[in-house]
Amino acid sequence: DTEVTQTPKHLVMGMTNKKSLKCEQHMGHRAMYWYKQKAKKPPELMFVYSYEKLSINESVPSRFSPECPNSSLLNLHLHALQPEDSALYLCASSQSGAVETQYFGPGTRLLVL
Amino acid sequence: AQSVTQLDSHVSVSEGTPVLLRCNYSSSYSPSLFWYVQHPNKGLQLLLKYTSAATLVKGINGFEAEFKKSETSFHLTKPSAHMSDAAEYFCAVSGSRNSGNTPLVFGKGTRLSVIA
Numbered sequence A: 001d002t003e004v005t006q007t008p009k010h011l012v013m014g015m016t017n018k019k020s021l022k023c024e025q026h027m028g029h030r031a032m033y034w035y036k037q038k039a040k041k042p043p044e045l046m047f048v049y050s051y052e053k054l055s056i057n058e059s060v061p062s063r064f065s066p067e068c069p070n071s072s073l074l075n076l077h078l079h080a081l082q083p084e085d086s087a088l089y090l091c092a093s094s095q096s097g098a099v100e101t102q103y104f105g106p107g108t109r110l111l112v113l
Numbered sequence B: 001a002q003s004v005t006q007l008d009s010h011v012s013v014s015e016g017t018p019v020l021l022r023c024n025y026s027s028s029y030s031p032s033l034f035w036y037v038q039h040p041n042k043g044l045q046l047l048l049k050y051t052s053a054a055t056l057v058k059g060i061n062g063f064e065a066e067f068k069k070s071e072t073s074f075h076l077t078k079p080s081a082h083m084s085d086a087a088e089y090f091c092a093v094s095g096s097r098n099s100g101n102t103p104l105v106f107g108k109g110t111r112l113s114v115i116a
Helices: none
Strands: A004-007 A010-013 A018-025 A031-037 A044-050 A053-057 A064-070 A073-079 A087-094 A108-112 B002-006 B010-014 B019-021 B023-027 B030-038 B044-050 B056-058 B064-068 B073-078 B087-097 B110-115
Touching: A004 A087, A010 A018, A018 A031, A018 A087, A031 A073, A044 A064, A044 A073, A053 A064, A073 A087, B002 B087, B010 B019, B019 B110, B023 B030, B023 B087, B030 B064, B030 B073, B044 B056, B044 B064, B044 B073, B073 B087
Parallel strands: A010 A108, B010 B110
Antiparallel strands: A004 A018, A018 A073, A031 A044, A031 A087, A044 A053, A064 A073, A087 A108, B002 B023, B019 B073, B023 B073, B030 B044, B030 B087, B056 B064, B064 B073, B087 B110
């Protein structure tokens, strides 16, 4: 099973809302990733968790707050977002590092009004 | 530093004809190379990967790619296009270095259209 699940599939939020995106994998992977993808663009890396510790933060604004409660779960907490944050947010996981194959979830389509 | 250049932003082929999607890479480390496909409003699906084993890599759905170090290329091919192949294709590179692996770097993508 190479499945990564993400909820919700779609999310509409106002600029003053607080919401969370969730990602789950049961492949025993120890690295998990958040990417942001704008229309007709490649995914852009936001955060990397390795063994449940944040290992890479690609200078993402603090209105995005990642959390890794355990090795199977990854959350992305959203607060005071801007309309330009509207995008597809993709979660991925891999065995233990970037060279290992990353398996992607279907994404959460976020619209900020 | 690592980078990927996908030489065509859009490729259009007729159903049943060969597909060629071109990718050139640059890497300061021993590269691992990947091709992913993304159908509309979907996540990325791995087609195939090269990780310093055989230079000709076979993937899913009849796709294959050949790693050519001398040309720093990793082009994706398929002998006969199917309508369901219409999608966005991303080439990506990662590197192995003494201090650990480097993050995955994606090309800008190639949109494949298949004409009936």
